[in-house]
Amino acid sequence: MKHQVRSVRVSLGERSYDVLVGHGLRAELVAMIPEHARRAAVITQEGIPFSVDPGVGYEVFNIGRGEEFKTLSTIETLCRGFADMGLTRNDVVIGVGGGMVTDIAGFAAASWHRGIPVLHVSTTLVGMVDAAIGGKTGVNLPEGKNLVGAYWQPSGVLCDLDTLATLSAREMRCGMGEMAKYHFLTGDDLLDLELVDRIARCVQIKADIVGADEREGGQRALLNYGHTLAHALEIAGDFQLAHGEAVAIGLVYAAHLANVLGRISTARVQQHYDVVGGLYELKTALPPSDPELLLSLMGRDKKALRGLTFVLDGPSGPEVVAGVTAEAALEALGQMSEAK
Numbered sequence: 001m002k003h004q005v006r007s008v009r010v011s012l013g014e015r016s017y018d019v020l021v022g023h024g025l026r027a028e029l030v031a032m033i034p035e036h037a038r039r040a041a042v043i044t045q046e047g048i049p050f051s052v053d054p055g056v057g058y059e060v061f062n063i064g065r066g067e068e069f070k071t072l073s074t075i076e077t078l079c080r081g082f083a084d085m086g087l088t089r090n091d092v093v094i095g096v097g098g099g100m101v102t103d104i105a106g107f108a109a110a111s112w113h114r115g116i117p118v119l120h121v122s123t124t125l126v127g128m129v130d131a132a133i134g135g136k137t138g139v140n141l142p143e144g145k146n147l148v149g150a151y152w153q154p155s156g157v158l159c160d161l162d163t164l165a166t167l168s169a170r171e172m173r174c175g176m177g178e179m180a181k182y183h184f185l186t187g188d189d190l191l192d193l194e195l196v197d198r199i200a201r202c203v204q205i206k207a208d209i210v211g212a213d214e215r216e217g218g219q220r221a222l223l224n225y226g227h228t229l230a231h232a233l234e235i236a237g238d239f240q241l242a243h244g245e246a247v248a249i250g251l252v253y254a255a256h257l258a259n260v261l262g263r264i265s266t267a268r269v270q271q272h273y274d275v276v277g278g279l280y281e282l283k284t285a286l287p288p289s290d291p292e293l294l295l296s297l298m299g300r301d302k303k304a305l306r307g308l309t310f311v312l313d314g315p316s317g318p319e320v321v322a323g324v325t326a327e328a329a330l331e332a333l334g335q336m337s338e339a340k
């Protein structure tokens with residue numbers, strides 16, 4: 001049977017590109033390689049059981065697994081490898097992996113010879129519905145996550161669903177956390193769709209937002225729904241909580257906070273529990289944590305330009321709300337701890 005393939009266009013003028021979603025897409029990579037490329041640097045990780053053949057000469061670079069390897073030192077090692085293999089400005093970088101690999105591959109490509117093309121083959125659910133699309137690339141510093149980076153759009157993205165067969169249940173859950181976020185941004189019943197359509201729909205939602213606001217001057221900030229508390233929980237818990245798990249809790253917290261601020265009803269808060277905990281089967285309970293610590297971490301969020309800033313639901317849907325008071329943020333944490 002011929003597998004279904006969905007194609008979603010990210011419209012950014014001359015930097016527009018297609019995202020293909022489906023099974024058995026490995027063979028499509030050759031057609032995506034830029035015409036002038038003679039060599040490719042394939043960046044991936046050990047443990048990702050998915051190899052590609054770009055149809056031109058290539059070398060494979062394995063980077064470490066885990067956020068502690070998402071560093072400038074990894075970028076330097078890669079670029080020195082590019083120098084050794086003679087990668088020119090006409091050539092191409094290919095990221096084969098989850099969000100960590102595609103963020104690194106994108107930044108290495110943006111930096112090498114001041115920018116060469118990059119293609120992403122996304123192998124995690126988080127990568128497919130979020131990280132591989134939209135051109136945000138970067139690395140961490142000891143001072144914070146993703147603090148150094150560049151906007152560098154890929155020339156194409158493949159979301160090969162075959163890769164998900166080997167992904168752990170926990171990594172799948174992380175993708176569900178980001179999907180639940182899209183549920184609230186659009187009201188779409190994503191779980192009613194087949195997996196290929198569900199992922200393609202998430203790609204379309206992100207593509208529409210990025211197409212309207214590539215550099216997060218406005219609408220793109222909505223993609224941070226649930227993320228302000230999520231980042232604080234990740235840091236407070238020393239990254240024991242995975243990002244998607246933290247987003248799930250952050251979505252419910254954002255609902256409590258919107259309720260405290262009189263923006264939504266308690267019934268709408270309950271809907272957040274029903275969707276995140278019920279439909280998406282994600283944990284919604286606030287882990288034991290010091291509210292004052294969470295408050296201070298939320299104040300340090302790099303998106304917080306004007307005091308405590310959140311994406312909050314309201315009568316006209318989620319929007320960016322700046323200047324939230326510490327009292328309201330703490331009250332919502334209190335409400336959430338008391339909820340079962």
Ligand SMILES: NC(=O)c1ccc[n+]([C@@H]2O[C@H](COP(=O)([O-])OP(=O)(O)OC[C@H]3O[C@@H](n4cnc5c(N)ncnc54)[C@H](O)[C@@H]3O)[C@@H](O)[C@H]2O)c1
Binds near residue numbers: 125136146
């Ligand atoms: N650029 C963006 O817009 C954006 C958006 C969201 C997240 N991110 C970034 O993405 C990263 C998180 O991405 P992630 O959740 O994909 O995690 P990840 O890339 O760290 O992958 C998680 C783990 O799964 C393994 N893995 C990947 N694909 C696999 C497969 N098919 N089978 C088995 N194992 C596999 C990886 O080796 C890794 O150990 C973070 O660094 C985050 O900052 C970026």
